Structures are given as structure tokens and as C-alpha cells.
Amino acid sequence: MRTRKSLMAVAAAAVTGLALAACAPTGATTGGSGDGESTAPIDVGIVYSESGPLAAYGAAYKQGFEAGIDHATDGTGTVAGHELNVTYHDDAGDPEKAVSQAKDLIGKGYQILGGTVVSGVALPLAEQAEQNKVLYVSGPAAVDTLTGINRYTFRSGRQSLQDVAAAGTFVDPNGAKVVVFAQDNAFGQGNLAAVEGVLGGQGAEVSSVLVPEDATEFTPFAKKVLDAKADMVFVAWAGATTGAMWQGLDQQGVLDETTVVTGLGDVATYGAYGDAAEKVSFLNHYFPGAAGTETETAMLDAVETAGGTPDLFTPDGFVAAQMIVHAIEEGAGDVEAMVDALEGYTFEGPKGETTVRASDHALIQPMYQARLVQDGDAWTPELVEVIDGASVAPAEATQ
Numbered sequence: 001m002r003t004r005k006s007l008m009a010v011a012a013a014a015v016t017g018l019a020l021a022a023c024a025p026t027g028a029t030t031g032g033s034g035d036g037e038s039t040a041p042i043d044v045g046i047v048y049s050e051s052g053p054l055a056a057y058g059a060a061y062k063q064g065f066e067a068g069i070d071h072a073t074d075g076t077g078t079v080a081g082h083e084l085n086v087t088y089h090d091d092a093g094d095p096e097k098a099v100s101q102a103k104d105l106i107g108k109g110y111q112i113l114g115g116t117v118v119s120g121v122a123l124p125l126a127e128q129a130e131q132n133k134v135l136y137v138s139g140p141a142a143v144d145t146l147t148g149i150n151r152y153t154f155r156s157g158r159q160s161l162q163d164v165a166a167a168g169t170f171v172d173p174n175g176a177k178v179v180v181f182a183q184d185n186a187f188g189q190g191n192l193a194a195v196e197g198v199l200g201g202q203g204a205e206v207s208s209v210l211v212p213e214d215a216t217e218f219t220p221f222a223k224k225v226l227d228a229k230a231d232m233v234f235v236a237w238a239g240a241t242t243g244a245m246w247q248g249l250d251q252q253g254v255l256d257e258t259t260v261v262t263g264l265g266d267v268a269t270y271g272a273y274g275d276a277a278e279k280v281s282f283l284n285h286y287f288p289g290a291a292g293t294e295t296e297t298a299m300l301d302a303v304e305t306a307g308g309t310p311d312l313f314t315p316d317g318f319v320a321a322q323m324i325v326h327a328i329e330e331g332a333g334d335v336e337a338m339v340d341a342l343e344g345y346t347f348e349g350p351k352g353e354t355t356v357r358a359s360d361h362a363l364i365q366p367m368y369q370a371r372l373v374q375d376g377d378a379w380t381p382e383l384v385e386v387i388d389g390a391s392v393a394p395a396e397a398t399q
Contacts, residue, residue, distance in 0.1 A: 043112070048089075064314035112328075114138070115136045126153040164199065168198065191236035194210050246273050278372065282371060283367065283368070315349065344358035353365075
């Protein structure tokens with residue numbers, strides 16, 4: 001497995017100090033490479049945020065995973081004669097809690113782990129997977145360092161570099177002036193680094209306006225953006241000041257003078273833009289109905305029938321289930337065979353053709369351009385364009 005330095009090193013630094021002791025698996029299921037010689041149940045442990053700040057993301061992931069298991073096993077819950085025993089464990093967004101849960105599961109003989117929506121949780125779980133040689137399929141966690149981190153770690157969603165590359169489809173990056181407007185924290189600095197690496201690498205002139213986290217008045221910062229006369233403004237923002245920030249950009253005319261691009265989040269965020277919503281261009285990982293594929297329809301129907309609500313990270317759970325079922329079909333009881341089965345695996349996910357890149361386990365998938373349109377008192381996403389997965393694939397890992 002190849003490794004590389006990530007543009008998102010700030011995110012990785014938060015967890016590199018954790019001392020992660022390996023615990024050797026015991027009682028692992030055996031039985032060859034899915035040849036039906038053994039029909040012992042197979043344990044799958046899903047560590048995700050049932051509670052904590054990203055619980056809504058965790059709920060969407062779980063609903064998608066359950067729909068994906070049902071779809072991939074034709075409703076039987078069995079793979080190659082093996083009954084799946086799926087257990088769910090709440091990490092609450094806490095890396096130490098997640099690692100403790102992973103160690104416990106591995107100690108009980110679990111060879112397959114999945115989940116987490118939190119980048120700071122995914123990285124130490126990936127370490128556990130490598131130390132103990134178990135298969136780990138991460139969830140929506142977007143940190144770029146997860147790609148290529150080791151042989152045993154895969155991802156079922158997109159990563160930050162794919163978001164940034166999708167933003168670059170709104171303008172021709174070569175020669176363009178791009179301003180990153182973000183909070184002056186690890187999140188904002190990480191996005192700036194990604195834009196410099198991706199769009200800067202495509203010929204864009206990248207600068208930034210970074211705003212203190214405690215700022216509540218955005219007029220002076222909006223004026224700096226306006227004065228930069230950018231071809232595109234890439235906005236990376238989170239938290240309670242989001243609405244005021246967008247109002248500030250709109251009042252200063254930024255949204256009228258240039259192309260302003262940001263990521264379209266989950267359903268709960270659609271109303272955060274206020275009157276600015278129709279002036280913003282959105283890159284998007286997923287919104288319900290974006291793909292229009294038969295697999296997406298099956299996912300949406302299954303989630304809604306079960307009483308759930310499809311959202312931004314529902315496909316990540318569904319894809320994780322598809323990947324895990326395929327791995328078991330090809331190599332049940334043999335972790336190395338399951339890893340081999342996933343490397344280079346191309347399948348029809350809910351977003352369309354999806355490929356696990358063999359060299360570094362990046363998940364190549366379509367992305368979207370979207371807009372928000374007003375529907376009564378609410379805002380609804382509308383598809384502008386499907387972005388081919390290969391055109392926004394992250395750079396391949398290097399030695």
C-alpha cells in the first residue's frame with residue numbers, strides 16, 4: 001500500500017498523539033474464501049455516532065447501511081451461506097471511546113469493522129485495523145489522510161479533495177483568481193490547503209480571507225473579498241455564525257459580483273443561507289434524487305419504508321454495505337482475501353458507477369453541481385450537473 005502526505009495534515013495531527021495498543025484477534029471465523037465450506041455467522045461491528053455533535057450524520061449513515069445490507073443480500077441478511085451479525089456501537093464522536101470499542105470487538109473475533117462520520121475517529125480506527133489486520137470500511141469521514149493510510153482501510157464516501165475538485169468545475173482554474181473565505185481555524189486552514197493543492201495545481205492563483213472564529217461582524221471581511229476581484233470565491237464555514245456570514249457577503253455585493261461556491265450540506269442546512277441561497281453555487285456529494293439511478297431508487301424506497309429520511313450521507317452507509325457484502329462473498333473468514341476483493345472493485349452504487357482504486361483505496365464516484373430553489377417557505381436542492389467521478393478523482397498516492 002502506498003502512502004502520501006495529506007493536504008489535510010492539520011486534521012491528522014489531532015489524533016497522531018494517541019497511543020494505540022494492538023490487541024490480537026481471537027476466535028476469528030474461518031472457512032475459506034466464500035466457498036460455502038463454512039456457514040458460521042460473520043460478525044460486523046459498526047462504530048458510528050449515534051449521539052454527539054454529528055449524530056444526524058450517523059443516523060443517515062446507519063439508515064443507508066441497513067438499506068444496503070438488505071439490497072446486497074436480496075433481503076436475506078446472509079452472504080454465501082453466512083448469516084450476518086451486525087452490531088452497532090456509539091462512538092459519540094470521541095476517538096478514545098471508538099478505539100476502546102474497536103479493541104473490544106477485535107478481541108471478540110470481529111474481522112470486519114465499519115462506520116464513523118468523524119475524521120478524528122476514522123484515523124485511529126484505521127491504525128487499529130492495520131495493527132490487528134482486520135478489514136475497516138470507514139463512513140462519511142472526509143479526511144484525506146485516510147486514503148492510502150494502510151492496506152486494511154477503505155472508505156465508503158468521498159474525501160475533501162473531491163469536494164475541492166468539484167468546486168473547480170464552476171470556473172476554468174487555469175489562470176483564475178480564487179479566494180478562499182473561511183474561518184481561521186483548523187477547518188478553514190485545511191480547506192485553504194486543499195484549494196491551494198488542487199486548484200492551485202491546475203493553474204489558479206489562490207489567496208485567502210481568513211476570519212477569526214469569534215467574529216460576529218462580517219462587513220470588513222466581505223469588503224476584502226470584493227476588493228480581490230476574484231473569479232471564484234470558495235467558502236468553507238461551519239457553526240452558529242453561518243447565517244450572518246452569508247448575509248454579510250450578500251449585503252456587500254459579493255454574491256452579485258462573482259461566482260461563490262460552497263458545499264451543500266445536509267437537509268437541516270438548506271435554510272441557513274436566507275435570501276442568499278439563490279445566488280450561491282453548490283458543489284455536492286449527494287442529495288436525495290440527485291443520481292436518478294435504479295440503485296438510488298432502491299435505497300430511497302428502503303430507507304423511507306423503514307421510517308427513515310434520506311440525507312447527505314445515506315449513500316455512504318449503503319455503499320459500505322455493498323463493499324462489505326462483496327468482500328465476504330469473495331473471502332469470508334480470510335481478511336487478506338477480503339482486502340484483495342475490494343481493491344479495484346467497480347460496482348453500481350446509489351450515485352452510479354463507483355470504483356475502489358486499487359493503489360490507495362480512494363473511492364472514485366460522481367459528484368454534483370446543485371442549486372437551492374425556494375419551495376414555499378422551504379428551500380429544495382435541484383441538480384445542475386453530474387460531475388464524472390474520474391474528473392474529480394484525488395491525485396493517486398505516491399511512494
